[in-house]
Amino acid sequence: MSVDNRFTQDLPESEEEPEGIRNEIITGPVADWATDFSHLESEWSADPYPIQDDLRQRCPIAHTDRFGGGWLPTRYEDVAAIAYDTERFSSRSIIMGNFRPPRDIAPVGGSPPISSDPPFHQHARKLLLPVFTKTAVSRQEPATRALCHELINAFEGQDVVDAARDYAQHIPVRVIAAMLGFPPEDGLQFRGFVEDLLEGINLPPDERIERVGRLFEYLLAQVHDHLEHPREDLTSYLIDAELFGHKLQADHVVGTMALLLIAGIDTTWSAIGSSLWHLAKNPADRRRLTAEPGLLPAAMEEFLRAYAPVTMARLVKEDMQWHGVDMKADDWILLSFPAANRDPAQFGRAGEVVIDREVNRHAAFGLGIHRCLGSHLARMELRVALEAWLSRIGEFTLDDPAAVTWSAGQIRGPRTLPLRLR
């Protein structure tokens, strides 16, 4: 057997500081959301919707000097236009922070295909599409359902449970670990990786590099384990995959593994948690859904619309006038699908949760070529998690509304969610 020497050297990500642009880190209370927005301040995490609604009316494309400069469109129309315009907006970084990767990292980016631009994007995406179809992910459904019931069994004897930490969190972690072929007991570490990458945006650069390094070290160890013991999972699939007649480069393999691990976890965790939070606060919706389980598919889409967990980012490619604002090359765009999903110009009763909404062209999974690759997996996990919960726990309320905490940054959902079970 020949030795696969792609993975014998250190990856650039795990080594010293990468090239790119760093800017001053600015934190602290926001003076005016139209000119100084920050998605990392606690006011935004606690309740971004009134801020977005206000901006949509008075300044639909807000600006900030933080993060080296960026824009926040809040109208559906503008969010959609940017998502579709891959000519003028690059995905070479999709996490808005204080570091911009060098331009020459495009069109591949650090974690293909989410970080890729055309023309490379479609090739990297095509490799992954077949393993994330609705049919392919349905194979994970029985194990997902069994896990949900196991988690609920563990609530026995407790009046109050943390639905974010003791339920929602475990579901995507266990599913993605199984798909990637990682040890199920490593799940708790993944939460740390997610927090490091998505929430540690304003940490000093050295600390950020060190934390990202830990993730890549872990992934590389998994690659080596799979090289020694190949198996039927996504990691072995990526190691063996070919593009343009060649095996993938090591940083492509590991970058995609990082993407699959990170992107699937706190997103779905957030969607499950937000749905349960809504049902705990709204007894009429909860009772109706328990009485009419056939309504769940529509209700789920409405939770995804109203509490869309994911905001993406783009980088402006060149200086330009865009929809009345003066964008500069390398300005960030904070691409808020949650804001788009609550635009009254696109949705009737946009600010309300209507669990039997029939017309629901929401953008929770994005629009255009970067449509969330894992959307079928996320929908399966969300459906199974809610079905299992509602079939076992009919009555539940927020134990203490003030104790609910929300994640910071681009992925929003409850991280502490104490529910009283009856």
Next chain:
Amino acid sequence: MKVQIDPERCQGHGRCYDLAPGLFGDDEEGYGQVLGDGTVSPDQEREARLAVVNCPEHAIEVT
């Protein structure tokens, strides 16, 4: 009445085959596909309409 998918617009969200499984299926990459010749029987008209109004990419046409 007939349904059609514009393959240039479809991104594989799968709303059509979720909401109207009698009219749409998925291909091996998850993109929507019209089953048969796309003819919608009168009792499938509601399904067809739901698929049209829920496609985030506006990729489904009814003729």
